[in-house]
Amino acid sequence: MNNKNPNICFYFQVHQPYRLRDIRYTEIGHSRHEDYFDHQKNHDIFRKVAEKCYLPANALMLKMLKNHPEFRISYSISGVFLDQCEEYGKDVLDSFRALADTGQVEFMAETYYHSLSALHSLPEFCEQVSMQANKINELFGQYPRIFRNTELIFTNEIAHIARLMGFRGILAEGADHILQGRSPNDPYIPPNFYLPDENYWNVINKQFPDSVPDKNIYVLLKNYRLSDDVAFRFSDKSWIGFPLTAETFTDWLLENHGHNINLFMDYETFGEHQWADTGIFSFLEQLPIVWEKRGIKTLTPSEIIDEWENRIGTNTREQEDKATKEATSMISALSSLWKRPKDTNTPLGKFEVEKEFNAHTPVSWADTERDLSAWSGNEIQKAALNAIYELEHAVKASNDPELIKTWRRLQTSDHFYYMCTKYWSDGDVHKYFSPYDSPYEAYRRFSHAIHDIKLRLNTHSSVSNS
Amino acid sequence: MSLRSLMFGWEYPPIHLGGLGVACQGLVRGLLRNGIDISLVLPHPNPQAAQELDIIAPTPEELERIIVTSNLKPYDSVEEYAHRIRAIESHEENQIYGEDLAQEIENYTAMSIDLTKNVEADVIHCHDWMTYEAGIRASAHHKKPLVAHIHATELDRTHFHPNPWIYEKEKRGFLHADNIIAVSNYTKEILTGHYGINPNKITVVHNGNNKTTAELGGALRTEYRQKRGPMILFLGRLTVQKGPNQFLDMAAQVHKYRPDVHFVMAGDGHMLGELIHKTHALGLQDNVIFAGKVSNTEAQKLFAQAECFVMPSLSEPFGLVALEAVAEGTPVVLSNQSGVGEVMNHALKVDFWDTAKMADCVLTILRENVLGSQLRSEASHILKTLTWENQAKQVRSLYHKILDRC
Structure with a gap:
């Protein structure tokens, strides 16, 4: 050997x-x-x-x-x-x-x-x-x-x-x-x-x-x-x-x-x-x-x-x-x-x-930047991420397993990746891997889902209040 | 010795009429900057007034202007010309315009050829069908290659119900041309699919723009929104091609959810009457404003006030107006049936017939401020690369290519 x-x-x-x-x-x-x-x-x-x-x-x-x-x-x-x-x-x-x-x-x-x-x-x-x-x-x-x-x-x-x-x-x-x-x-x-x-x-x-x-x-x-x-x-x-x-x-x-x-x-x-x-x-x-x-x-x-x-x-x-x-x-x-x-x-x-691997800021395997810009590099991505995690408390408080599962499926990183625009003009891998026509279409669909969840949460809380 | 192009073009319109004059002006300036000399033939009803046309030329050497007395307007249909010429004849005595469009084009062609017979050109370049016959004859007379530039086909203007005579005139131009410049791949496909033109002789050169960044900014938008509520803008001729019907259908669906929203339709055209009627039928009379023809300054202001600009064209070879919207920092919703979409990624795109989705895009922009602000900031990058200087460089390369081959 x-x-x-x-x-x-x-x-x-x-x-x-x-x-x-x-x-x-x-x-x-x-x-x-x-x-x-x-x-x-x-x-x-x-x-x-x-x-x-x-x-x-x-x-x-x-x-x-x-x-x-x-x-x-x-x-x-x-x-x-x-x-x-x-x-x-x-x-x-x-x-x-x-x-x-x-x-x-x-x-x-x-x-x-x-x-x-x-x-x-x-x-x-x-x-x-x-x-x-x-x-x-x-x-x-x-x-x-x-x-x-x-x-x-x-x-x-x-x-x-x-x-x-x-x-x-x-x-x-x-x-x-x-x-x-x-x-x-x-x-x-x-x-x-x-x-x-x-x-x-x-x-x-x-x-x-x-x-x-x-x-x-x-x-x-x-x-x-x-x-x-x-x-x-x-x-x-x-x-x-x-x-x-x-x-x-x-x-x-x-x-x-x-x-x-x-x-x-x-x-x-x-x-x-x-x-x-x-x-x-x-x-x-x-x-x-x-x-x-x-x-x-x-x-x-x-x-x-x-x-x-x-x-x-x-x-x-x-x-x-x-x-x-x-x-x-x-x-x-x-x-x-x-x-x-x-x-x-x-x-x-x-x-x-032993050797130290010191990452003060996030490092990833994506793109040449190896940072988070593929998921949170632009305004719509940041807004979408904030919107989904802002709902955490209310979604969990609903105790509705279906709602919690849906909310979690919306957390999948791909949703934010599809909204990436950094190389959009070059027709790069982001385009290749997206099922939608554009990052804006990705955001349109996602933001509708968020708003629908919000309305559901309002219904939940009014039901439990009454 | 620099190269000279004998160009049959169109003047830059003082009012916001359409893209052809704007594109010709941009291309001429771009070619001059690329060292191409131009002899530019322009039809104008009044040769004296034409001397003041807005074209900045360094010296008469580089840009020679030849004004042909003619009443041609690039967006005339056969019927519209007849209507217009009757109106003129009843008011003015001594005009020499042709009795119908065919006669007027023949007049223009003969006069153009006569006025340019001594021009020493290396290449002939003509813009849209009305100038093609002049191009063909000039090419034969000077024994120089012909470039036919296509900004809009009869099929675009009529939603694929062409006047057969105009269609044949266009096709004749395409067949005689040594090379064709199409303003988009979309248009190239119409030429190959509906005119049977060999794709190898079509070169796509997208239109450019002269703007760099948003000029009026968001202050006007905020002011307008506070006074009258959010506004959605349509700007274009009120003809089938531009999709004003689709705009109103979209407006009705947005109105259901957002009764505070106003819709401005700027531009005029023969559909104005039926559109006003439709607005009432949809119960939108308090929300839709018909602004009529607007000046360039007024157009800029409307863009700057709008929450978004919608271009629902049924078939749009390019759509320069979308770049103007971007230059004013206005988010854009485009129909998929438009050439500008090929170069403009930062916009929402829908099929012209899918007015429900068009309404959905507008509602999303109205609800999601961040979407509007990102479209605003990212879309304007294209203005820096898609300049007339860059686009004219491609035209210059094409000139060199066909001259080498001859």
């Missing part, structure tokens, strides 16, 4: 939003079932992508996992995708369960509604992560240990919230402006960060009562160059790497040093963004064969962290953990984790040697 070779960590994002139908002003206050979604379109897109990507890709993955017992992959699947599986594709769900049954696949946690709640409401964020983690556990028989936030949106604060939820790892974009020339190919840790008040823990603990947080959380960084070679450039005939073979790609991987190379991408890369006739499936199928020959291991995110801990030695910390777990008052023991200690020179032990 060649220990110098980096390990490969494959993670695929699986998600479909509930797209809005052509809601009209005249319907506001009159629509019967709070039904703002275009079921026909959502069904058709789900089936189209299922036939082109989910079913053939899962079949291939299953074959690869069976042929190569050492092969590992991981997924993050949004709750709304799993909802759509129940509505439009039990066959797709079954094919993911077959992958889970191999024991070679890790499933991660994310927000159930693929939302931006991490940036807008801590209680809502915690509820959505908890819902999704439980759903994964129920469907695939494993409770997630690693967290990946919507669109890889990451801040130091989100990392520590995920840590307090009990996750031992979190994914992030290996963004150049944060790495500053350092390699993305080792696990990082966020800076020691003290959440502003104790209430955080109370909110988190409400949804994660069994959480036993570690002192730190590992950040696994996407190697965007190598990931995008597959996800974006694979079929680009003007690209110097075209046509890309498994051998060449492996050569490129081996030019990298470090503990792990994280290849993170949308699952729709296989068959939908890169069509089958580009050769993407046969490329994929070759990878474990070539890697086995050349002594490259694949690991799940949890295994990456296990091996890393073995490598740097964490015996001391494990003992500490044990002591922590035995503490009579969990809350008081944990309070040291968010309160700034008086002695700021608290030794960090083994963690001192």
Whole structure:
């Protein structure tokens, strides 16, 4: 076994939003079932992508996992995708369960509604992560240990919230402006960060009562160059790497040093963004064969962290953990984790040697900016985000499960992405991925839904008052 | 030696009549800035008055103006010309206008050719069907390539019920031209689909504009809103093509939810009577104001007062008026059947027949201030790139291309 070779960590994002139908002003206050979604379109897109990507890709993955017992992959699947599986594709769900049954696949946690709640409401964020983690556990028989936030949106604060939820790892974009020339190919840790008040823990603990947080959380960084070679450039005939073979790609991987190379991408890369006739499936199928020959291991995110801990030695910390777990008052023991200690020179032990990934401001995997501008870069996006989260208290107070679900489906980040105008004139990816004619059409539909919810809430409160 | 274009164009109208004169003026200025010399032939009923036409030319060398005594107006139909010429004849004795439109065009063509026979041109460029015959003959006389510029087809003007004689005149121009400039892909498709023109000889050059940013700003809008309530604007000739009926249908649906809203219809045309009638039938007489023909300054003020400008055209080759709205910071709702939509992303777009959705867009703009403010701030970026200087550069390249080929 060649220990110098980096390990490969494959993670695929699986998600479909509930797209809005052509809601009209005249319907506001009159629509019967709070039904703002275009079921026909959502069904058709789900089936189209299922036939082109989910079913053939899962079949291939299953074959690869069976042929190569050492092969590992991981997924993050949004709750709304799993909802759509129940509505439009039990066959797709079954094919993911077959992958889970191999024991070679890790499933991660994310927000159930693929939302931006991490940036807008801590209680809502915690509820959505908890819902999704439980759903994964129920469907695939494993409770997630690693967290990946919507669109890889990451801040130091989100990392520590995920840590307090009990996750031992979190994914992030290996963004150049944060790495500053350092390699993305080792696990990082966020800076020691003290959440502003104790209430955080109370909110988190409400949804994660069994959480036993570690002192730190590992950040696994996407190697965007190598990931995008597959996800974006694979079929680009003007690209110097075209046509890309498994051998060449492996050569490129081996030019990298470090503990792990994280290849993170949308699952729709296989068959939908890169069509089958580009050769993407046969490329994929070759990878474990070539890697086995050349002594490259694949690991799940949890295994990456296990091996890393073995490598740097964490015996001391494990003992500490044990002591922590035995503490009579969990809350008081944990309070040291968010309160700034008086002695700021608290030794960090083994963690001192680790590299810090410090994101004061949000970093994501979107566009060249790697920031939030794809979802909240313009006025209509900001207005739409404010409008949806302003309703949180009233929607939850209604205790109407259907209304709460609808409100949450409106939080899906895609709704705000469709309103993006920053590259609108260039006819770029935002246009390609939008089901609507324009960002303004996206806003028109969304704002009607918001106003309809508001009217419903008025009806609710007048009913309960009387 | 610089290149000279012999251009059969239209004057810049003192009143807000339509886009053709505006486009010709913009293109002429843009070409001059790109180093093209122009001999410009303009029909005008009164050659003396025509000397004061609003065209800024550096020297007579670069822009030579040739005024042809003619009563042609670019938006005349056969019937309208006949009607107009009868009115003139009864008042004025010594006019020499043609008895009908065909005769008047023949007069104009013969006189234009005679006046320009000694011009040393490299390329002939004519604008819309009334000038095509002059273009064809000039091209034959000078043995120079012909560029036919199409700003609006007979099919646009008549909602696809053309006068066959005009249709044939247009087609003849297209077939004789070495290259055709269409003001949009929308128009290019009409030419290939309905006139059977080879797409390879059609070049799309969108119209430009001379504005840079909003001039009057939002103060007028706030003032108007406080005094009379929010206002929605229509500005265009009251003809089938411009969709005034659709505007009123939209207005009726908005009125149901927002009785405080006013609708201003600026422009005139032969449909005025029936539109007034329809306004009463819809019970909108207190909410719709017919403003008649407006001057450019008045148009600017109306744009600045409006919450949004609606252009519900049934078939609009370009729609320069939408750029004027943007220049005044007015959010725009466009019909999908318009060429300007190809270059204007920051607008709401609907099919002209879907007046329910048109009303929905207007209601959304009225309710969501943020939508209006974003459309206002983002739409104006296009004015910086879509200038006449840039668009004329494309025309210059086309001249060079066809001259190389000859």
